[in-house]
Amino acid sequence: MDFLANDSKNLINKGNLLVELGHLKEAAECYANALENDPDNPEALLNLGNLLIEFGRYSDAIECYNKILTADPKNSVTWQQKGFALLQLNKPEEAIACFDFSIQNDPKNSYTFFLLGSTVMKLGKYFEALQCFNKALEIQPDHPINLMEKGIVLTCLNEDQEALIYLDRSLAIYPDNAEALIAKGEALRHLGRYAESLAILNEAQNKEPPQIELWLSKGVTFDCLNQHEDALGCWEQILKINPDYLRALAFKARSLYRLNRNGEAIIWIEKYLDIVPDDAGEWNNKARLLIELNRYDEALSCINTALSIDDTLTIAWYRKGIVLDHLERYDEAILCFNKCLTDPESDYYFKALWKKGRDLDKLGMKAESIECLNEAELGYTGYPFFDIPENVSGCDSDQAFTDSDRDVFTSEFDIECQSNEIENEEWYYSEPEDESLPEIDPDIWCPEIGELCPLEDFPSRSCPFGRCIYRDDDDEFDENFPYLVGFWGSNQSDDNIYP
Structure with missing residues (x-):
């Protein structure tokens, strides 16, 4: 179409037509020419600003929008577009x-x-974001995005069951939306429905070429399924997409650790620390790997670096104590x-108290040692992590350890173990004196996985003892069968690399 007139209106119309045809550079020239004739034309300024956003020229776009807002400060569309441009410049508060x-x-x-909701959500303001999306849905109740x-x-907000309702509604309208499928996979994983999560993520992978978000979600799900090779x-x-993607570097180290490939895991943590040298948590995790490799002096150096960055990191103080134990x-x-004992609510309070008691014994301070160990023992038995649900064991947490149970594993017995009078100690469980009772491999209630598991499969090595539950051939529970499990000081770890 041949436009002969050079007036602003014709140039704007020509620009609009070129935009529809996908000729954005030529359209921008038309809007710029229109502004030469009419520098304050709001339509030309808005359209040119929008194209400048497409070209990645966000500051130039904002200049166009500011000219409009100077003349018309109530122009809602221009405020919206200016906010979008500011977002691209990583200025969320101004946006x-x-x-x-x-x-x-x-x-x-x-x-x-x-x-607005998307912006505040990225800032971690989830309740504000929820209010924004509720408002958006009041206006357009069935908008899939x-x-x-x-x-x-x-x-x-950890409302994963409710989240599934809205994600399913979105997918019913727009079933090919890979982003919604990934979000649904995330919600299912949070609910512990790992196989379903993986199936949904595989469906997302079939919708479009997988990007970082999909690989990230699949990797975490594979780790939850203990399929660490697949996670790798x-x-x-x-x-491959982004060699410096921090979460992938950290997660790769974690998967390698779970595969007992600690030397390789260290390499990837070091790559992470080359980019973020002030991450106290990852210095601490590197120390954990070095401990596994018996490289205690190097581990101590890493922990000291972590504490120089954040001296309130309780797990680092706890781990430093472990390293110093190895160094005698x-x-x-x-x-x-002692640094771990300032907060009784800390996850490491009773662990640290237990280890302090053992160290006091090694220094010959028997009375002080037994006092610490007895307090730690009491703390552990009442600690919520070790409660046994009533519907499984038939007893509440107050009954989980009877007086006779306590007599089996006293603090004095622990001191005997730690004095190496019993070599290669790992798992011990007591058996009742009644020899008529059958020899069994008892099951233990495991809070980490929410079910009973055999003694040899018990995944937590941080629990000093737990109540065994006998399961007979008819799969019936006998909570009164007096077996008690103890764990003291094997070569296994006392805590997880990523607590």
């Missing part, structure tokens, strides 16, 4: 202010609520365990 102005002038625009975003924010494959796919520097180890 939020723009979205707020847009909503004040047009409270019925669901897209602005969507943009708003339904999906509400589902995503509900997973961030996912981390490697991410690192018991006085210093006790000082580290």
Whole structure:
């Protein structure tokens, strides 16, 4: 079409037609020419600003929008677009202010609520984000993207069952949306439905070429299924896309650790620390791997680095105490365990108390040792992590350890173990004196996996003792069968690399 007139209106119309045809550069030239004739034309400024966003020229786009807002400060669409450009410049707080102005002038625009909700969600303000998506859905109840975003924010709020409702509604309208499928896979994984999660993620993979978010979700799900080799494959796919993707570097180290490939795991943690040298948690995790390899001096150096970054990191003080124990520097180890005893609610309080008691014994301070160990024992038996659900054991947590049970494993017995009078101690369980009772391999209630498991499969090595539950041939439970399990000081770890 041949346009002969050079007036602004014709140039804008020509630009609009070129945009529809996909000729964006030529369209931008038309809008720029229109502005030469009419520098304050709001339509030309808005359209040119929108194209500049497409070209990645966000600051230039904002200049166009500012000219419009100077003349028309209530222009809601321009405030919305300016906010979007600010988001691309990583200025979320300024963007939020723009979205707020847009909503004040047009409270019925669901897209602005969507943009505001997405922005505050990225800032971790999940309740605010939920309110925004609720507003968007009041305006457009069946919009699949708003339904999906509400589902995503509900997973961030640990409302995964409710999240599935909105994600399913979104997928019913837009079944090929890979992002919604990934979000559904995440929610299912949070609910412990790992096989279903993996099936949904595989469906997402068939919808479009997999990107980082999909590989990330699949990798975590594989780890939850203890399929660590498969998880490694996912981390490697991410690192092909982005060799410096931090979560993939850290997760690859974790999977290698779970495969007992600790030397390789260290390499990947070091790659992570080359990029983020001030991450105290990863210095601490590197120390954990070095401990596994009996490289205690190097582990101590890593822990000291972690504590120089964050001296409130309880797990680092606890781990430093463990390293000093290995180096037989018991006085210093006790000082580290004391650092863990300032907060009785800490996950490491009773563990540290237990280890302090053992170190006091090694220093010949028997009375002080027994006092610590007895307090630790009492703390462990009442600690919620070790409670046995009533519907499984038939007894509540107060009954989980009887007086006769306590007599089996006293603190004095633990001191005997730690004095190496019993070599290669690992798992011990007591048997009743009545020899008529059958020899069994008892089952234990495991809070980590929420079910009974055989003694040799018990996954937690941090529990000093737990109640065994006898299961007979008819799969019936006998909570009164007096078996008690203890764990003291084997070569296995006392805590997880990623607590």
